[in-house]
Amino acid sequence: MKSVWITAGALAAAMAMTPACAQAQTQDNPVEQGVKAWQSGDYKGAVDRWRGPAVAGDADAQFNLGQAYKLGRGVTADLNQAEDWYRRAAVQGHVQAQDNYGLTLFQNGKRTQAVEWLKRSSSRGEPRAQFVLGTMYFNGDGIDRDWVRAYALIVRSSQSGLPQASAALAQMDRYISLQDRQQGLTLARRYEEEQGRPQPPVQFADNTPPKPQPKPQTKPDAKPRPAQVAIADKPVVKPAPPKPAPPKPAVVRDGGWKVQVGAFGDPGNARKLWGQLAGRFPGRQVYYVKAGNLTRVLVGPYASRAEASGACASVKPCVPVGP
Template sequence: MRHGLITATAFLALFVSVPALGGVKEGVVKWQASDYKGAVVEWMPFAAKGDPDALFNMGQAYKLGRGVPLDKAKAEDFYRRAADKGHAPAQSNLGILLAQRGEKARAAELWQNAAAKRDARAQYMLGVLHFNGDTLPKNWPLAYAYMTQANNAGLPQAGRALATMTASLSPADRAAGSEMAAAMTAGDKLASSGKPVLAPAPRKLANTVALDKPQAAPPKPAQLATVPGRSVVANADIPQPRAAAPAPNTASGGEWRIQLGAFSQEARAREAWTTLRREYPAIVSGLEPAYAASGAMVRLQAGRFANPGDANAVCQRLRDSGRPCFAVHTN
């Protein structure tokens, strides 16, 4: 039986003895207005009932010492309780705390769980581990795939790391990594839906906030459902991939193209090219598209470049806009 006032918000209606204007999301509003103590007051009863978002937000508060005393042990406890409920950002943050004290194997397990739920920070960390061969086996195509996913989700560190990888990996490794990223994003639904994997939209997580970077001004209400990982982890919390010597270019003859995505149907690839020409005319206008079959996939490629430098220059402009792209050599 429910007690107390029932608000119009469906989420709050699930709980009892909660004021009409109170709730996890209302705590987010107060936090972003710098009312940290008020935010914590909103979250505490929900955390006590085991709400994963509230547990995660309490972990963030204790990690930063806002609204409550700074206490890393309590932060870890809240993260762990949320992580046990499958909360991907909590799994990611808990993994970082464990890795900082040397428990890298356990951290990697948590990041693998969170990455499967498309958490950008976890994808970033797995990319770093596989690139460096740290804790997990060195696997550059897989590292490139994870980092591409994190970059597509908007994680700033991922863009810088992806540039390091692009300079280090061979075209074949980058091509393999891009196809892995496409397969990860599309999952088992790709073959049946035919949806493009050019630039997947990141999954949004309601009622959690990115708390590690102070806000200059409260964001608009529409921004309260934040993209996980945009600013939750400070740069100092996560390692950068070590730069490796560029792989020698053994290709001779032929030409270079830029690869823009992989699709289950050529019609979808053609639709994606039309969209790219409309959204990025200054970058791709004048380039000739090509649709290269590869097993059950169709790769969208474009352009004719005499060398990889010219192709990568175009790709970099697209990557800066959040679009995956890499240079490929054709015979």
């Protein structure tokens, strides 16, 4: 059975994407004093200020100590110590600590214990947790193997911009059947709907009418959330993508390859989808192919698998179909 493995480098890169420390809101609070020391490069001074409140039960200070031990700043790097301090803050409801606790349990080889916390983080839309949990489902690593659920989680993580998830998705595409990928994409859409996102993935192999999306509502927090201060490298700001150039006429070669962009029980829905996507496939034609009770929406022709895969780059879901 094929497996997709998370290398130490990939996991470390994913976990390092959001290193932040929690800051108290009163100027004379030792937690904030520690944050200021950290920002000035006095890591040991920061740790010394956080340790007392952490031992006394302050969740922000506990989380910050976990970060210090994970990064090895002000103290010797120690994932076991990081795990312990994350745990203390996590059980008090500290969301960032819960996210890092599940990831650190996984990194420390405690797969079964990690599952509960990774599921919590994944349900909140945390892409690192979705990446790790999806890979566990694919490999049957600490949890029962479930390729449909694995594909759904990795798709969601990849769509959040996590590059490690996109690389894992490319590996999974080589082993997971088209039917399981269709079901995984449908499940990913359902996850997005349950989370209340305004733009879930495009409907695929699903015959039920889309549910109306609830309008976002703003609810005041019972208590103001503490500000978050980055304690590692500054976040990378991605430049805006350049405007696409007008498409140039190209010679269409037929190598027997097409791409599938949907499958519907109602043929009218298949035609409606093509009406929305036709502009993304200049020079190609649509094929409505019956497959049992479904009408598959195929677009082509393409000369090769590589050309078909390239056509899928800007459309999700989209699956190359060979001759």
